Amino acid sequence: MRYVAIGCCLLALIACKREAREVRPSPAVSSVLGDAAAESGLYPGGAPAHLVVRNPYEGNAYAISEGQRLYNWYNCSGCHAGGGGGIGPPLIKKDQRDWIYGSEPSNIFDTIVKGRPNGMPTWGGKIPEYQVWQLVDYVRSLNNLEPKAATPPRTDSLEPKTSTILPNKPGAPRQ
Amino acid sequence: MNQSMWHTSSGSNAAHIQQLAVCFGLLLTTIFLIVLGIALLTLRRRHRGIEQEPLEGSHQPSPQTEDRLQTVVSVATGLTILILFGLTIASVSVGKIVSASVAPPASMTIQVTGTQWWWRVRYANDDPRLVLDTANEIHIPVGRPIAIRGNSDDVIHSFWVPSLQGKRDLIPGRTTLEWLQADRPGEYRGQCAEFCGLQHAHMAFWVVVEPPDRFKTWMDHQLQPSAEPVDDQTRHGRDIFLKKACILCHAIRGTDAAAQIGPDLTHFASRRTIAAGTLANNKGNLAGWIADPQTIKPGTRMATVPIQSAEMQPLIDYLESLK
Numbered sequence: 001m002r003y004v005a006i007g008c009c010l011l012a013l014i015a016c017k018r019e020a021r022e023v024r025p026s027p028a029v030s031s032v033l034g035d036a037a038a039e040s041g042l043y044p045g046g047a048p049a050h051l052v053v054r055n056p057y058e059g060n061a062y063a064i065s066e067g068q069r070l071y072n073w074y075n076c077s078g079c080h081a082g083g084g085g086g087i088g089p090p091l092i093k094k095d096q097r098d099w100i101y102g103s104e105p106s107n108i109f110d111t112i113v114k115g116r117p118n119g120m121p122t123w124g125g126k127i128p129e130y131q132v133w134q135l136v137d138y139v140r141s142l143n144n145l146e147p148k149a150a151t152p153p154r155t156d157s158l159e160p161k162t163s164t165i166l167p168n169k170p171g172a173p174r175q
Numbered sequence: 176m177n178q179s180m181w182h183t184s185s186g187s188n189a190a191h192i193q194q195l196a197v198c199f200g201l202l203l204t205t206i207f208l209i210v211l212g213i214a215l216l217t218l219r220r221r222h223r224g225i226e227q228e229p230l231e232g233s234h235q236p237s238p239q240t241e242d243r244l245q246t247v248v249s250v251a252t253g254l255t256i257l258i259l260f261g262l263t264i265a266s267v268s269v270g271k272i273v274s275a276s277v278a279p280p281a282s283m284t285i286q287v288t289g290t291q292w293w294w295r296v297r298y299a300n301d302d303p304r305l306v307l308d309t310a311n312e313i314h315i316p317v318g319r320p321i322a323i324r325g326n327s328d329d330v331i332h333s334f335w336v337p338s339l340q341g342k343r344d345l346i347p348g349r350t351t352l353e354w355l356q357a358d359r360p361g362e363y364r365g366q367c368a369e370f371c372g373l374q375h376a377h378m379a380f381w382v383v384v385e386p387p388d389r390f391k392t393w394m395d396h397q398l399q400p401s402a403e404p405v406d407d408q409t410r411h412g413r414d415i416f417l418k419k420a421c422i423l424c425h426a427i428r429g430t431d432a433a434a435q436i437g438p439d440l441t442h443f444a445s446r447r448t449i450a451a452g453t454l455a456n457n458k459g460n461l462a463g464w465i466a467d468p469q470t471i472k473p474g475t476r477m478a479t480v481p482i483q484s485a486e487m488q489p490l491i492d493y494l495e496s497l498k
Contacts, residue, residue, distance in 0.1 A: 023373075024469035025479055073436050074423055126420050128478050 018150045021062045025130035037106040055105035056130075057137050061150045067138025070131055079119070083142045088119060092142045103145060108136045185359045185384070186339035188273040195269045199262065206258070273341045274353065282319040289325070289332030289345040289367065291476060292374035293438055293451035298394070299324070307397050308426070310438030311451045314383045316390040317360050325351040333369035336382050342368045357384040364452070373474035379452025400429030401441045401497050412493025420480045427497065437477065443497045450475065461491045 037053075057063030071077060079088035093099060101111050112132050115122030123132070141151045184193040236244070288295040298307040315321050325334050325345040335342040340355040357363070367378035385393065404410040416422065417431055424437035432440075446456055450472055454460040466487065468477040482490065 023474045024467075125418065126423055128420055128480055131478060 017059055018061045018147075020060055022057075025128075037102065037104065037110040039101050039107065053106040053109075055109075055133050055136055055140075057133050058105065059147045059150045060137065063134045063137045064141045064146060064151055066131070067134040067136070067141075070127075070135055071138055074123075074127060074135075076135070091139050096143070103140065103143065105133075105136050105140065108139055109133065112136070184338055185361060185363060186355055186357045188340045188355055189336075189338055190358075191269045191272050192341055195265060198265060202258070202262070274343075280320070282316065282321065284322040284324055285313060285315075286324045286326065287313075287334055287345070288328055289334065289371070289378075290328035291330065291372050292367070292378040292472070294334075294378070294380045295328070295438070296380075305398065307394065308439045309397060309442070310446075311380045311448060312383065312446045313365075313380065314385060314390055314393050315355075315357060316387040317357055317384050319387070320354050320356045322352065322354050325353070330371050331369050332367050332371045332378070334365065335368035336363050336365035338363040339382060344369055357382070360384045360386060362447075366452075374472050377451060377453045377472050377475075379448075381447055381452065383447075397442050397445070401427045403429070404493060404496065408489050409493040409496050412489035412491070412496075415482075415486045415490045416493060419482065420478055424478070440494065440497060444495045445498050450477070458491050458495055461494060462487055465490065 079086060080091050083092040084090050089100070093103075096103060099107075101107050101116060109132055111120060112127070112135060113122070113124035113129075115124075127135070137146060140146050144151075184190040284299040286295075286297040286299055288297075294311050296309045296311070296313055298305075298309075300306050323334065323343070325343055326349070327345040327347040329347060331347070332345040333342045334345055334353075336355065338361075339357055340353060343351055343353045345351060361384050363382045363384065365380045365382055367375055369375075371378065404413050413430065416427070422432045422434065424434050426433045426435060426439045426441065427443075428439075428441040444456070448454060449456050449460055449464050450468070453472055454464060464471055464477075465480065465482060467479065468475050469479055
Protein backbone atom coordinates (compact mmCIF):
# COMPACT_ATOMS: atom_id res chain seq x y z
CA MET A 1 0.00 0.00 0.00
CA ARG A 2 2.82 2.33 0.96
CA TYR A 3 4.55 1.77 -2.38
CA VAL A 4 1.35 2.52 -4.23
CA ALA A 5 1.12 5.84 -2.36
CA ILE A 6 4.75 6.72 -3.10
CA GLY A 7 4.23 5.72 -6.71
CA CYS A 8 1.21 7.97 -6.97
CA CYS A 9 3.18 10.89 -5.50
CA LEU A 10 5.97 10.32 -8.04
CA LEU A 11 3.44 10.07 -10.85
CA ALA A 12 1.92 13.34 -9.73
CA LEU A 13 5.33 15.01 -10.16
CA ILE A 14 5.29 14.19 -13.86
CA ALA A 15 2.31 16.46 -14.25
CA CYS A 16 4.01 19.25 -12.30
CA LYS A 17 4.06 22.19 -14.67
CA ARG A 18 5.94 24.36 -12.26
CA GLU A 19 9.10 22.29 -12.57
CA ALA A 20 9.09 21.77 -16.35
CA ARG A 21 12.27 23.09 -17.95
CA GLU A 22 11.84 23.40 -21.63
CA VAL A 23 15.27 24.47 -22.81
CA ARG A 24 14.46 23.90 -26.46
CA PRO A 25 11.49 26.04 -27.43
CA SER A 26 9.22 24.31 -29.89
CA PRO A 27 7.97 26.30 -32.86
CA ALA A 28 4.44 25.72 -31.62
CA VAL A 29 5.15 28.24 -28.88
CA SER A 30 5.03 30.98 -31.45
CA SER A 31 1.63 32.41 -32.07
CA VAL A 32 0.45 35.49 -33.81
CA LEU A 33 -1.66 37.55 -31.53
CA GLY A 34 -3.47 39.73 -33.99
CA ASP A 35 -6.45 41.23 -32.24
CA ALA A 36 -6.48 38.96 -29.23
CA ALA A 37 -5.30 41.63 -26.82
CA ALA A 38 -8.08 44.00 -25.94
CA GLU A 39 -7.30 47.20 -24.10
CA SER A 40 -10.90 48.15 -23.62
CA GLY A 41 -13.94 46.23 -22.51
CA LEU A 42 -16.23 48.13 -24.87
CA TYR A 43 -17.10 46.62 -28.22
CA PRO A 44 -19.36 48.18 -30.82
CA GLY A 45 -22.12 45.80 -31.80
CA GLY A 46 -21.55 43.46 -28.87
CA ALA A 47 -18.46 41.59 -27.67
CA PRO A 48 -16.89 39.22 -30.20
CA ALA A 49 -16.31 35.60 -29.37
CA HIS A 50 -13.43 35.98 -27.00
CA LEU A 51 -10.19 34.68 -28.37
CA VAL A 52 -8.05 33.61 -25.46
CA VAL A 53 -4.31 33.56 -26.04
CA ARG A 54 -2.61 31.77 -23.22
CA ASN A 55 0.97 32.13 -22.17
CA PRO A 56 2.53 28.74 -22.91
CA TYR A 57 4.75 29.17 -19.83
CA GLU A 58 2.05 30.17 -17.38
CA GLY A 59 2.83 28.99 -13.87
CA ASN A 60 6.27 27.73 -14.81
CA ALA A 61 9.04 28.57 -12.36
CA TYR A 62 11.84 28.15 -14.88
CA ALA A 63 10.20 30.57 -17.31
CA ILE A 64 9.78 33.17 -14.57
CA SER A 65 13.40 32.90 -13.55
CA GLU A 66 14.50 33.08 -17.21
CA GLY A 67 12.27 36.12 -17.57
CA GLN A 68 14.03 37.75 -14.66
CA ARG A 69 17.42 37.13 -16.27
CA LEU A 70 16.25 38.49 -19.63
CA TYR A 71 14.66 41.49 -17.92
CA ASN A 72 18.18 42.62 -17.04
CA TRP A 73 19.89 41.28 -20.15
CA TYR A 74 17.61 43.15 -22.52
CA ASN A 75 17.79 46.20 -20.32
CA CYS A 76 14.14 46.41 -19.35
CA SER A 77 15.66 47.49 -16.05
CA GLY A 78 17.20 50.48 -17.85
CA CYS A 79 13.81 52.22 -17.87
CA HIS A 80 11.61 50.25 -15.49
CA ALA A 81 14.36 49.69 -12.90
CA GLY A 82 13.73 46.68 -10.69
CA GLY A 83 10.00 47.07 -11.30
CA GLY A 84 9.53 50.33 -9.44
CA GLY A 85 9.86 52.43 -12.55
CA GLY A 86 12.20 55.22 -13.53
CA ILE A 87 12.22 56.59 -17.03
CA GLY A 88 9.38 54.17 -17.73
CA PRO A 89 6.34 53.46 -15.60
CA PRO A 90 6.54 51.05 -12.66
CA LEU A 91 5.77 47.46 -13.50
CA ILE A 92 4.81 46.62 -9.95
CA LYS A 93 1.38 48.19 -9.76
CA LYS A 94 0.05 49.60 -6.53
CA ASP A 95 -3.42 49.13 -7.87
CA GLN A 96 -4.29 46.67 -10.58
CA ARG A 97 -6.29 49.45 -12.24
CA ASP A 98 -2.96 51.19 -12.98
CA TRP A 99 -2.22 48.92 -15.94
CA ILE A 100 -2.43 51.31 -18.90
CA TYR A 101 -2.62 48.60 -21.55
CA GLY A 102 -3.97 45.69 -19.58
CA SER A 103 -2.44 42.96 -17.46
CA GLU A 104 -3.55 39.90 -19.43
CA PRO A 105 -0.63 37.90 -20.88
CA SER A 106 -1.70 38.82 -24.39
CA ASN A 107 -1.75 42.54 -23.49
CA ILE A 108 1.74 42.50 -21.98
CA PHE A 109 2.97 40.46 -24.95
CA ASP A 110 1.60 43.13 -27.27
CA THR A 111 3.15 45.90 -25.22
CA ILE A 112 6.59 44.31 -25.57
CA VAL A 113 6.29 43.23 -29.20
CA LYS A 114 4.57 46.30 -30.61
CA GLY A 115 5.86 48.98 -28.27
CA ARG A 116 3.74 51.75 -26.79
CA PRO A 117 3.61 55.52 -27.26
CA ASN A 118 5.89 57.77 -25.23
CA GLY A 119 8.95 55.63 -25.14
CA MET A 120 8.30 51.88 -25.01
CA PRO A 121 10.38 50.49 -27.90
CA THR A 122 9.10 47.91 -30.35
CA TRP A 123 10.86 44.69 -29.47
CA GLY A 124 9.11 42.56 -32.07
CA GLY A 125 11.65 40.78 -34.28
CA LYS A 126 14.41 41.51 -31.78
CA ILE A 127 13.37 39.31 -28.87
CA PRO A 128 12.37 35.78 -29.92
CA GLU A 129 8.74 35.09 -29.08
CA TYR A 130 9.39 32.40 -26.50
CA GLN A 131 11.54 34.86 -24.56
CA VAL A 132 8.83 37.51 -24.79
CA TRP A 133 6.50 35.00 -23.13
CA GLN A 134 9.08 34.42 -20.40
CA LEU A 135 9.28 38.17 -19.82
CA VAL A 136 5.49 38.34 -19.70
CA ASP A 137 5.55 35.61 -17.09
CA TYR A 138 8.08 37.49 -15.01
CA VAL A 139 6.29 40.86 -15.22
CA ARG A 140 3.05 39.20 -14.18
CA SER A 141 4.79 37.43 -11.31
CA LEU A 142 5.92 40.81 -10.00
CA ASN A 143 2.25 41.60 -9.48
CA ASN A 144 1.33 38.24 -7.97
CA LEU A 145 -0.60 37.39 -11.13
CA GLU A 146 1.28 34.11 -11.42
CA PRO A 147 0.78 31.26 -8.95
CA LYS A 148 2.82 31.98 -5.84
CA ALA A 149 4.24 28.47 -5.88
CA ALA A 150 5.83 29.18 -9.26
CA THR A 151 7.45 32.44 -8.25
CA PRO A 152 10.99 31.70 -7.09
CA PRO A 153 12.42 33.87 -4.35
CA ARG A 154 15.59 34.37 -6.40
CA THR A 155 16.94 33.68 -9.84
CA ASP A 156 18.46 30.41 -10.91
CA SER A 157 21.90 32.00 -10.79
CA LEU A 158 23.31 34.37 -8.23
CA GLU A 159 22.17 37.95 -8.38
CA PRO A 160 23.81 39.40 -11.46
CA LYS A 161 26.26 42.20 -10.92
CA THR A 162 26.30 45.37 -12.93
CA SER A 163 30.04 45.61 -13.22
CA THR A 164 32.38 42.69 -13.26
CA ILE A 165 35.49 44.06 -14.85
CA LEU A 166 37.76 46.12 -12.71
CA PRO A 167 40.04 48.79 -14.14
CA ASN A 168 43.65 47.81 -14.37
CA LYS A 169 45.04 50.68 -12.37
CA PRO A 170 47.69 50.59 -9.65
CA GLY A 171 45.20 51.83 -7.08
CA ALA A 172 42.46 49.44 -8.16
CA PRO A 173 41.25 47.03 -5.50
CA ARG A 174 43.15 43.76 -5.51
CA GLN A 175 41.40 40.72 -4.05
CA MET B 176 45.22 21.22 -31.70
CA ASN B 177 47.08 18.06 -30.90
CA GLN B 178 45.92 16.38 -27.76
CA SER B 179 48.03 13.74 -26.18
CA MET B 180 47.15 11.43 -23.36
CA TRP B 181 50.23 12.39 -21.41
CA HIS B 182 50.20 16.06 -20.67
CA THR B 183 53.57 17.68 -20.57
CA SER B 184 54.00 21.05 -19.03
CA SER B 185 54.78 24.04 -21.18
CA GLY B 186 55.02 26.67 -18.51
CA SER B 187 57.12 27.24 -15.41
CA ASN B 188 54.19 26.87 -13.01
CA ALA B 189 52.95 23.74 -14.69
CA ALA B 190 56.52 22.42 -14.60
CA HIS B 191 56.52 22.68 -10.79
CA ILE B 192 53.24 20.82 -10.65
CA GLN B 193 54.54 18.18 -13.00
CA GLN B 194 57.73 17.70 -10.94
CA LEU B 195 55.61 17.31 -7.84
CA ALA B 196 53.38 14.77 -9.53
CA VAL B 197 56.37 12.78 -10.82
CA CYS B 198 58.03 12.88 -7.39
CA PHE B 199 54.84 11.73 -5.65
CA GLY B 200 54.22 9.10 -8.27
CA LEU B 201 57.69 7.56 -8.20
CA LEU B 202 58.08 7.61 -4.42
CA LEU B 203 54.63 6.25 -3.68
CA THR B 204 54.87 3.61 -6.39
CA THR B 205 58.19 2.45 -4.92
CA ILE B 206 56.70 2.24 -1.43
CA PHE B 207 53.65 0.44 -2.76
CA LEU B 208 55.81 -2.12 -4.55
CA ILE B 209 57.97 -2.69 -1.45
CA VAL B 210 54.92 -3.22 0.76
CA LEU B 211 53.35 -5.49 -1.82
CA GLY B 212 56.61 -7.44 -2.10
CA ILE B 213 56.79 -7.96 1.65
CA ALA B 214 53.15 -9.06 1.72
CA LEU B 215 53.83 -11.58 -1.03
CA LEU B 216 56.92 -12.83 0.80
CA THR B 217 54.91 -13.55 3.92
CA LEU B 218 52.45 -15.52 1.82
CA ARG B 219 55.27 -17.63 0.44
CA ARG B 220 56.80 -18.19 3.84
CA ARG B 221 54.84 -20.92 5.49
CA HIS B 222 54.59 -20.50 9.22
CA ARG B 223 55.90 -23.56 10.94
CA GLY B 224 53.40 -25.49 12.98
CA ILE B 225 50.81 -22.76 13.47
CA GLU B 226 48.02 -25.22 12.82
CA GLN B 227 49.40 -27.79 15.21
CA GLU B 228 50.11 -25.40 18.07
CA PRO B 229 47.59 -22.60 18.37
CA LEU B 230 48.94 -19.61 20.28
CA GLU B 231 47.69 -19.47 23.81
CA GLY B 232 46.74 -16.30 25.64
CA SER B 233 49.79 -16.68 27.80
CA HIS B 234 52.10 -17.02 24.80
CA GLN B 235 55.05 -14.66 25.04
CA PRO B 236 57.62 -14.17 22.28
CA SER B 237 61.19 -14.51 23.29
CA PRO B 238 63.01 -11.30 24.38
CA GLN B 239 65.10 -11.39 21.15
CA THR B 240 61.99 -11.49 18.94
CA GLU B 241 60.47 -8.73 21.06
CA ASP B 242 63.51 -6.52 20.52
CA ARG B 243 63.61 -7.19 16.81
CA LEU B 244 59.91 -6.42 16.37
CA GLN B 245 60.30 -3.21 18.34
CA THR B 246 63.14 -2.03 16.11
CA VAL B 247 61.32 -2.89 12.89
CA VAL B 248 58.09 -1.15 13.93
CA SER B 249 59.92 1.94 15.22
CA VAL B 250 61.97 2.30 12.07
CA ALA B 251 58.91 1.81 9.85
CA THR B 252 56.89 4.37 11.80
CA GLY B 253 59.75 6.84 11.75
CA LEU B 254 60.22 6.40 8.00
CA THR B 255 56.50 6.84 7.36
CA ILE B 256 56.41 10.07 9.34
CA LEU B 257 59.56 11.35 7.61
CA ILE B 258 58.24 10.56 4.12
CA LEU B 259 54.82 12.05 4.80
CA PHE B 260 56.46 15.13 6.27
CA GLY B 261 58.73 15.49 3.26
CA LEU B 262 55.82 15.10 0.85
CA THR B 263 53.79 17.65 2.79
CA ILE B 264 56.62 20.17 2.60
CA ALA B 265 57.06 19.53 -1.12
CA SER B 266 53.33 19.85 -1.78
CA VAL B 267 52.90 23.02 0.27
CA SER B 268 55.93 24.72 -1.23
CA VAL B 269 54.84 23.94 -4.80
CA GLY B 270 51.37 25.17 -3.89
CA LYS B 271 52.90 28.40 -2.61
CA ILE B 272 54.92 28.91 -5.78
CA VAL B 273 52.12 28.29 -8.25
CA SER B 274 49.44 30.14 -6.36
CA ALA B 275 51.54 33.25 -5.82
CA SER B 276 49.11 35.99 -6.75
CA VAL B 277 51.90 38.52 -7.15
CA ALA B 278 53.40 37.91 -10.52
CA PRO B 279 56.94 38.73 -11.45
CA PRO B 280 56.69 42.00 -13.38
CA ALA B 281 53.98 40.91 -15.79
CA SER B 282 54.11 42.00 -19.39
CA MET B 283 50.34 42.31 -19.42
CA THR B 284 47.16 41.65 -17.53
CA ILE B 285 44.30 39.63 -18.95
CA GLN B 286 40.91 39.78 -17.30
CA VAL B 287 39.07 36.50 -17.58
CA THR B 288 35.42 36.41 -16.58
CA GLY B 289 33.73 33.06 -16.38
CA THR B 290 30.09 33.10 -17.29
CA GLN B 291 27.61 30.32 -18.01
CA TRP B 292 29.06 28.79 -20.21
CA TRP B 293 31.86 30.65 -21.93
CA TRP B 294 34.85 32.88 -21.16
CA ARG B 295 34.90 36.62 -21.48
CA VAL B 296 38.47 37.78 -22.14
CA ARG B 297 39.66 41.33 -21.85
CA TYR B 298 43.24 42.47 -22.43
CA ALA B 299 43.61 45.28 -19.94
CA ASN B 300 45.53 48.40 -20.79
CA ASP B 301 45.84 51.83 -19.26
CA ASP B 302 45.21 53.25 -22.72
CA PRO B 303 41.52 52.58 -23.44
CA ARG B 304 42.23 52.43 -27.17
CA LEU B 305 44.31 49.34 -26.55
CA VAL B 306 41.79 47.44 -24.44
CA LEU B 307 40.75 44.36 -26.34
CA ASP B 308 37.59 42.33 -25.78
CA THR B 309 37.38 38.81 -27.10
CA ALA B 310 36.10 35.44 -25.99
CA ASN B 311 37.08 31.81 -25.49
CA GLU B 312 40.53 32.23 -26.97
CA ILE B 313 43.56 33.75 -25.29
CA HIS B 314 46.67 34.59 -27.25
CA ILE B 315 49.85 35.19 -25.27
CA PRO B 316 53.47 35.78 -26.21
CA VAL B 317 55.92 33.03 -25.35
CA GLY B 318 58.26 33.44 -22.39
CA ARG B 319 56.50 36.39 -20.75
CA PRO B 320 54.76 36.27 -17.39
CA ILE B 321 51.07 37.06 -17.84
CA ALA B 322 48.84 38.12 -14.98
CA ILE B 323 45.36 36.61 -15.05
CA ARG B 324 42.69 38.53 -13.18
CA GLY B 325 39.77 36.20 -12.72
CA ASN B 326 36.17 36.97 -12.02
CA SER B 327 32.77 35.41 -12.47
CA ASP B 328 29.44 36.74 -13.65
CA ASP B 329 27.20 34.15 -12.08
CA VAL B 330 28.46 31.06 -10.25
CA ILE B 331 31.88 29.74 -9.28
CA HIS B 332 33.97 28.68 -12.25
CA SER B 333 37.57 27.55 -12.34
CA PHE B 334 40.18 28.66 -14.85
CA TRP B 335 42.44 25.77 -15.76
CA VAL B 336 45.04 25.31 -18.48
CA PRO B 337 46.70 22.06 -17.42
CA SER B 338 49.80 22.61 -19.56
CA LEU B 339 50.48 26.06 -18.17
CA GLN B 340 49.16 26.46 -14.66
CA GLY B 341 47.10 24.90 -11.88
CA LYS B 342 43.42 25.57 -11.31
CA ARG B 343 42.21 28.90 -10.05
CA ASP B 344 38.62 29.44 -8.96
CA LEU B 345 36.70 32.39 -10.35
CA ILE B 346 34.35 33.59 -7.67
CA PRO B 347 31.49 36.04 -8.18
CA GLY B 348 32.10 39.33 -6.44
CA ARG B 349 35.79 38.64 -5.95
CA THR B 350 38.89 39.08 -8.04
CA THR B 351 41.32 36.19 -8.01
CA LEU B 352 44.82 36.65 -9.32
CA GLU B 353 47.26 34.23 -10.79
CA TRP B 354 50.06 34.35 -13.27
CA LEU B 355 51.27 32.04 -15.93
CA GLN B 356 54.09 31.86 -18.36
CA ALA B 357 54.36 29.66 -21.42
CA ASP B 358 57.82 28.50 -22.38
CA ARG B 359 56.91 26.87 -25.69
CA PRO B 360 54.72 28.10 -28.52
CA GLY B 361 51.66 25.99 -29.15
CA GLU B 362 47.94 25.68 -28.58
CA TYR B 363 46.84 24.60 -25.15
CA ARG B 364 43.34 23.65 -24.16
CA GLY B 365 41.79 25.13 -21.07
CA GLN B 366 38.67 24.00 -19.31
CA CYS B 367 36.34 25.07 -16.55
CA ALA B 368 37.33 22.90 -13.60
CA GLU B 369 34.52 23.68 -11.18
CA PHE B 370 31.06 22.29 -11.86
CA CYS B 371 29.04 25.31 -12.91
CA GLY B 372 25.79 23.99 -14.32
CA LEU B 373 24.31 22.12 -17.21
CA GLN B 374 27.01 22.91 -19.78
CA HIS B 375 30.06 22.82 -17.54
CA ALA B 376 31.68 20.22 -19.79
CA HIS B 377 31.26 22.48 -22.82
CA MET B 378 33.02 25.42 -21.24
CA ALA B 379 36.45 25.21 -22.77
CA PHE B 380 38.88 27.65 -24.31
CA TRP B 381 42.21 27.69 -26.08
CA VAL B 382 45.41 29.42 -25.11
CA VAL B 383 47.50 30.14 -28.19
CA VAL B 384 51.13 30.80 -27.37
CA GLU B 385 53.00 32.65 -30.12
CA PRO B 386 56.38 34.28 -30.62
CA PRO B 387 56.23 37.94 -29.55
CA ASP B 388 56.21 39.36 -33.08
CA ARG B 389 53.34 37.13 -34.20
CA PHE B 390 51.49 37.96 -31.02
CA LYS B 391 51.89 41.65 -31.77
CA THR B 392 50.53 41.15 -35.30
CA TRP B 393 47.56 39.31 -33.85
CA MET B 394 46.95 42.00 -31.22
CA ASP B 395 47.16 44.84 -33.74
CA HIS B 396 44.71 43.05 -35.99
CA GLN B 397 42.28 42.27 -33.18
CA LEU B 398 42.24 45.91 -32.12
CA GLN B 399 40.95 46.91 -35.54
CA PRO B 400 37.20 47.26 -36.07
CA SER B 401 35.48 44.43 -37.90
CA ALA B 402 36.05 43.86 -41.60
CA GLU B 403 33.67 45.77 -43.89
CA PRO B 404 31.51 43.51 -46.07
CA VAL B 405 32.97 43.35 -49.56
CA ASP B 406 30.05 41.98 -51.55
CA ASP B 407 26.24 42.05 -51.57
CA GLN B 408 25.93 38.69 -49.88
CA THR B 409 27.92 39.64 -46.79
CA ARG B 410 26.38 43.11 -46.74
CA HIS B 411 22.95 41.45 -46.67
CA GLY B 412 24.25 39.18 -43.92
CA ARG B 413 25.27 42.15 -41.83
CA ASP B 414 21.83 43.69 -42.22
CA ILE B 415 20.26 40.45 -41.01
CA PHE B 416 22.59 40.38 -38.01
CA LEU B 417 21.72 43.95 -37.08
CA LYS B 418 17.99 43.46 -37.66
CA LYS B 419 17.56 40.26 -35.70
CA ALA B 420 17.90 39.34 -32.05
CA CYS B 421 21.68 38.85 -32.52
CA ILE B 422 22.25 42.53 -31.88
CA LEU B 423 20.68 42.34 -28.42
CA CYS B 424 23.52 40.24 -27.01
CA HIS B 425 26.56 40.46 -29.29
CA ALA B 426 28.97 43.21 -30.20
CA ILE B 427 30.72 43.68 -33.52
CA ARG B 428 32.98 46.70 -33.34
CA GLY B 429 32.52 48.94 -36.34
CA THR B 430 28.77 48.31 -36.51
CA ASP B 431 25.81 49.32 -34.35
CA ALA B 432 26.02 46.04 -32.45
CA ALA B 433 27.52 46.86 -29.07
CA ALA B 434 25.80 44.62 -26.53
CA GLN B 435 28.03 43.09 -23.88
CA ILE B 436 25.93 40.07 -22.93
CA GLY B 437 27.29 37.44 -25.31
CA PRO B 438 30.75 36.93 -26.78
CA ASP B 439 32.26 39.78 -28.81
CA LEU B 440 32.12 38.75 -32.47
CA THR B 441 34.31 41.47 -33.99
CA HIS B 442 36.90 38.99 -35.23
CA PHE B 443 34.78 35.90 -34.88
CA ALA B 444 36.19 34.09 -37.91
CA SER B 445 39.73 34.32 -36.52
CA ARG B 446 38.77 32.08 -33.60
CA ARG B 447 39.21 28.35 -33.65
CA THR B 448 35.99 27.26 -32.02
CA ILE B 449 32.31 28.15 -31.60
CA ALA B 450 30.41 28.07 -28.32
CA ALA B 451 33.40 27.87 -25.98
CA GLY B 452 35.27 24.97 -27.54
CA THR B 453 32.14 23.01 -28.42
CA LEU B 454 32.42 23.05 -32.21
CA ALA B 455 35.15 23.74 -34.73
CA ASN B 456 34.62 27.10 -36.36
CA ASN B 457 33.34 26.52 -39.87
CA LYS B 458 30.27 27.48 -41.87
CA GLY B 459 28.42 24.21 -41.43
CA ASN B 460 28.83 24.16 -37.66
CA LEU B 461 27.96 27.84 -37.43
CA ALA B 462 24.72 27.35 -39.34
CA GLY B 463 23.80 24.44 -37.07
CA TRP B 464 24.66 26.44 -33.98
CA ILE B 465 22.58 29.46 -34.99
CA ALA B 466 19.63 27.39 -36.18
CA ASP B 467 19.37 25.24 -33.07
CA PRO B 468 21.81 26.01 -30.26
CA GLN B 469 19.73 24.17 -27.68
CA THR B 470 20.26 20.82 -29.34
CA ILE B 471 24.02 21.28 -29.56
CA LYS B 472 24.41 22.73 -26.07
CA PRO B 473 21.17 22.24 -24.11
CA GLY B 474 20.56 25.06 -21.68
CA THR B 475 22.95 27.49 -23.33
CA ARG B 476 22.06 31.15 -22.96
CA MET B 477 22.28 31.57 -26.72
CA ALA B 478 18.69 32.24 -27.76
CA THR B 479 16.97 30.24 -30.46
CA VAL B 480 16.51 33.04 -32.96
CA PRO B 481 13.97 32.42 -35.70
CA ILE B 482 15.91 32.78 -38.94
CA GLN B 483 14.47 31.91 -42.32
CA SER B 484 16.45 29.47 -44.40
CA ALA B 485 17.12 32.09 -47.08
CA GLU B 486 18.67 34.37 -44.47
CA MET B 487 21.02 31.77 -43.04
CA GLN B 488 23.57 31.67 -45.85
CA PRO B 489 24.19 35.45 -46.01
CA LEU B 490 24.39 35.56 -42.20
CA ILE B 491 27.01 32.85 -41.88
CA ASP B 492 28.89 34.23 -44.89
CA TYR B 493 29.07 37.56 -43.11
CA LEU B 494 30.14 36.09 -39.76
CA GLU B 495 32.78 33.91 -41.36
CA SER B 496 34.13 36.98 -43.17
CA LEU B 497 34.99 38.62 -39.85
CA LYS B 498 38.60 37.54 -39.91
